[in-house]
Amino acid sequence: MERRLGIYIHIPFCIRKCAYCDFYSITATELRADYVNALISQIKAFRMAAKNYLVDSVYIGGGTPSMLSGEEMTRILSALRMTFHLSDDVEISMEANPGTLDGEKLAAYREAGVNRLSLGLQSADNTELQKLSRIHTRQDFEASFLLARLEGFQNINIDLMYALPGQTGEKLADTLSYAISLNPEHISFYGLKIEPETPFGRDPDIQMEIPDEDEQYHMYLTSAKTLESAGYPQYEISNFAKVGKECRHNLKYWKCEEYLSFGPAAYSFFDGKMFSYIKDVERYLMTPTDSHALFDEMSVPSKEELATQFVMVGFRLRRGINIAEYNARFDDDFEARYREKIKPFLARKYMVQTKEGYRLSRRGMLISNYILSEILEF
Ligand code: SF4
Known part of the structure; x- marks a missing residue:
């Protein structure tokens, strides 16, 4: 039987680094042509492993994938089609940044098979941008x-951020209503996290300007309500979509399903193994087809570890954990294992019992890390 698979392709180039970003990307764009060739070799090297899989989602992320030309994207997706069996309705998402797009490129991406675009707006306020x-x-x-x-393109996501330095509730409301007015199919809504190894992380003045916890709490709850009443039900802590337009690829992460990634710094859960590749484009270019030389981390998770992972990512989803699914998949008893730990969160309304199991309330989503660390004891 064919197993379903998602594929992630990392494009680690950006025109310049954003002040808050700690994703792996570089600005040395002269490596681009070699990088595309290396990616293609790495994809083709998976020909044998690809046999048992039907790929129903592809996600091209970065970095800034829209720095690639239409021809480069076409070559990558052709290599993928030659190596893997793609389903007829495969979702092919690509992240793109304004300032790197033109009509000719967009037409070529469409022609190459990209059928979902994720555009980074972040804020509709030019000073914040x-x-x-x-x-x-x-x-x-x-x-x-x-x-x-x-x-x-009939399936477009807009990426937004809140808790930005100097951001007020009013400015955020303006960003939201602007994004909604464009009528995209999907809206991602992430809170800014200050990462230590970034210009923001090194700038105490910027940190002073970040809205405090109470304001962030209010921003999140108000915005989630605004999005839902505008026709974008929440389906994950940070994601809202018109019905049927949820991102198929990202759902695989939250359902603990298989995905295989190509490119440096990319994570995979494939054929029973979890692995990531080194964050080093130049080393990647030297040995793109030698997975062992590229591994940064590699493990074969036990059934218990996978069950824990399933709970950890499953609670990110609005629908939460389906107990019957958990019990069948991991041959375990969810209630026996977790009920006592969940009780206090139910009492404080951070969690809700559903027909199928449990989910976080919206208030619970705001402190999901704390709740999960208590339940899973890490
Ligand atoms: S464009 Fe995206 S990946 Fe590139 S630096 Fe900015 S946030 Fe990071």
Whole structure:
């Protein structure tokens, strides 16, 4: 029987680093052509392993994948089609940044098979965008969004952020209503996290400007309500979508399903193994087909470890944990294992009992890390 698989392809190039970003990406774009060739070799090296799988989602992320030309994207996706069996309705998502797009590129991406775009807006306020060191303005974003529609993209996500330095509830509400007015199919809504190894992490003045915990709490709850009443039900802690437009690929992470990744710094859960590759483009270019040389971490998780992972990521979903699914998949008794630990969170309304199991309430989602650390004891 064919097993379903998601594929992630990492494009680690950016025009410049945003001040808050700790994703693995570099600005040495002269390596781009070699990188595309290396990716293609790595994909083709999986020909034998690919045999038992049907790929129903592909996600091209970064970095800034829209720094690739239409021809480069076509070559990568052709290599994928030659190596893997892609389902007829495969979802092929690609992240793109305004300021790197034009009509010709968008048409080529569509032609290559990309059928879902994820566009980074983050904020509709130009001062906030400047502070984040984004390369685009609200006007650039709008031009890219409309161009994508014109080129036939009918499934578009807009990425937004809250808890930005100096951001007020009013400015955030303006960003939300602007994004909603464009009528995308999906909206991602992440809180800014200050990572130590970033310009924001090294700047105490910026940290002073971040809305405090109470404000962030209020921002999250108010925005989630705004999005839901505008026709975007929440399906994950940070993701909202029109019905049927949830991101198929990202759902695989939260359902603990298999995904295979290509490129440096990418994580996989494939054929019973969990592994990540080194965060080093130059080393990746030297041995793209030698997985062992590229491994940063590799483990074969036990059934118990997978069950824990399932609970950890499953609670990110609005629907929460389905007990029957958990018990069948891991040959375990969810209630016996977790009921006592869940009780206090039910009493304090951080968790809710559903027909199938348990889920976090929206208040619970805000402290999900704490709740999970208590339940899973880590
Ligand atoms: S464009 Fe995205 S990946 Fe690149 S630096 Fe900015 S946030 Fe990071």
